[in-house]
Amino acid sequence: MAEEKWVLMVTAQTPTNIAVIKYWGKRDEVRILPINDSISVTLDPDHLCTLTTVAVSPSFDRDRMWLNGKEISLSGSRYQNCLREIRSRGDDVEDKAKGIKIAKKDWEKLHLHIASYNNFPTAAGLASSAAGFACLVFSLAKLMNVNEDQSQLSAIARQGSGSACRSLFGGFVKWNMGVKEDGSDSVAVQLADEKHWDDLVIIIAVVSSREKETSSTSGMRESVETSLLLKHRAEEVVPRRISEMEEAIKNRDFTSFTKLTCTDSNQFHAVCMDTSPPIFYMNDTSHRIISLVEKWNRSVGTPEIAYTFDAGPNAVLIAKSRKVAVELLQGLLYCFPPKPDTDMKSYVLGDKSIVKEAGLEGGDVPQEIKDKIGNQDQKGEVSYFICSRPGKGPVVLQDQTQALLNPQTGLPK
Numbered sequence: 001m002a003e004e005k006w007v008l009m010v011t012a013q014t015p016t017n018i019a020v021i022k023y024w025g026k027r028d029e030v031r032i033l034p035i036n037d038s039i040s041v042t043l044d045p046d047h048l049c050t051l052t053t054v055a056v057s058p059s060f061d062r063d064r065m066w067l068n069g070k071e072i073s074l075s076g077s078r079y080q081n082c083l084r085e086i087r088s089r090g091d092d093v094e095d096k097a098k099g100i101k102i103a104k105k106d107w108e109k110l111h112l113h114i115a116s117y118n119n120f121p122t123a124a125g126l127a128s129s130a131a132g133f134a135c136l137v138f139s140l141a142k143l144m145n146v147n148e149d150q151s152q153l154s155a156i157a158r159q160g161s162g163s164a165c166r167s168l169f170g171g172f173v174k175w176n177m178g179v180k181e182d183g184s185d186s187v188a189v190q191l192a193d194e195k196h197w198d199d200l201v202i203i204i205a206v207v208s209s210r211e212k213e214t215s216s217t218s219g220m221r222e223s224v225e226t227s228l229l230l231k232h233r234a235e236e237v238v239p240r241r242i243s244e245m246e247e248a249i250k251n252r253d254f255t256s257f258t259k260l261t262c263t264d265s266n267q268f269h270a271v272c273m274d275t276s277p278p279i280f281y282m283n284d285t286s287h288r289i290i291s292l293v294e295k296w297n298r299s300v301g302t303p304e305i306a307y308t309f310d311a312g313p314n315a316v317l318i319a320k321s322r323k324v325a326v327e328l329l330q331g332l333l334y335c336f337p338p339k340p341d342t343d344m345k346s347y348v349l350g351d352k353s354i355v356k357e358a359g360l361e362g363g364d365v366p367q368e369i370k371d372k373i374g375n376q377d378q379k380g381e382v383s384y385f386i387c388s389r390p391g392k393g394p395v396v397l398q399d400q401t402q403a404l405l406n407p408q409t410g411l412p413k
């Protein structure tokens with residue numbers, strides 16, 4: 001290896017994902033092995049994603065990471081496990097143009113700089129850890145010329161955060177819990193890509209939350225220790241639901257998809273209530289959104305909207321079609337209007353074309369939509385909405401101007 005002060009970098013973008021059959025509970029806390037399979041939808045990275053630049057240079061004296069512009073410690077076991085696993089798989093790298101040659105064995109000695117940026121709030125219940133760890137592993141695998149497929153990489157990302165393994169793929173993704181003790185078969189696989197069911201529109205209501213929430217990690221630990229319902233769920237309920245959900249996705253059967261998604265979200269929150277002491281992730285606004293959707297689906301006759309909630313009060317609503325999504329957004333804004341001093345541009349983020357189509361810059365909501373949502377006279381609190389859709393998996397960005405590290409110094413720009 002030459003001793004020049006070169007810097008070699010890779011920048012990648014990775015999506016977040018929302019589970020429609022939830023992961024809740026581990027059988028191995030260190031390797032992050034779950035007690036049941038789960039299925040998720042990957043969200044379009046145009047709206048929610050992580051951008052990560054990783055760099056290597058003989059001039060770096062230690063591994064360092066910056067998250068959203070601030071240096072953070074990499075000493076935690078989750079970061080250390082991911083770094084160790086990926087390093088051990090690094091291969092020879094040669095960049096002839098720059099005269100750089102790295103041998104397989106050099107990866108153990110060379111230090112890394114990592115800069116990452118989430119284009120949405122971190123630790124706000126929007127699965128930043130999923131996109132974040134998936135992006136870390138994916139970008140390092142590219143930098144180090146790791147010769148493994150996405151599923152094998154997903155088993156490394158899983159050791160950063162369980163749900164991260166599902167962000168290695170676009171579209172619809174299944175995390176097989178696996179049975180091996182070493183976790184090598186606890187990997188994500190793609191069920192269908194993002195084009196398979198591209199009528200779907202996803203609207204996220206980011207619900208204001210004042211309370212400090214229990215983290216997913218400690219919440220699921222407490223559920224495993226105390227909830228009999230979780231044991232029943234993992235052993236009896238989820239295996240059946242997983243195969244039904246796979247069928248629903250394969251056949252683009254929205255009725256079945258909605259029934260399974262909503263029931264599974266509700267059972268996950270029932271497990272939280274069955275935990276001792278009980279955990280409350282949803283709040284009154286979340287409950288109001290559930291009532292609105294249930295009323296809507298009943299009034300239409302066949303389901304048009306599915307809802308799901310992770311470990312927080314935010315609602316993720318999946319509309320059957322663009323037409324339904326436009327009407328739903330009108331209904332939501334009628335029930336949860338922005339505060340008087342908030343403009344629509346900062347109240348509805350993501351796919352702006354839906355906002356435009358919904359004609360929300362004034363005017364009343366049609367009576368037929370009011371009829372679908374019923375009597376919604378209490379005020380709820382929504383911070384903002386994000387419109388999205390099923391999206392693609394991780395990609396390397398070739399445009400060097402998007403890199404978060406300076407190509408000469410390897411420090412944040």
Ligand SMILES: Nc1ncnc2c1ncn2[C@@H]1O[C@H](COP(=O)(O)OP(=O)(O)OP(=O)(O)O)[C@@H](O)[C@H]1O
Nearest residue numbers: 050116122123124125126127128129130132133311
């Ligand atoms: N871009 C990133 N790169 C690497 N790690 C990240 C990144 N973003 C978040 N993380 C890690 O994930 C942690 C936040 O995870 P946490 O589970 O608390 O929140 P969340 O994933 O946003 O929400 P939730 O799990 O409730 O959906 C951060 O403290 C950090 O350790």
Ligand SMILES: C[C@@](O)(CCOP(=O)(O)OP(=O)(O)O)CC(=O)O
Nearest residue numbers: 019022023161162163216217310311
């Ligand atoms: C409710 C969930 O979002 C739980 C996600 O848990 P995490 O993946 O955040 O937990 P750790 O593995 O401890 O990091 C459901 C899901 O995404 O399947």
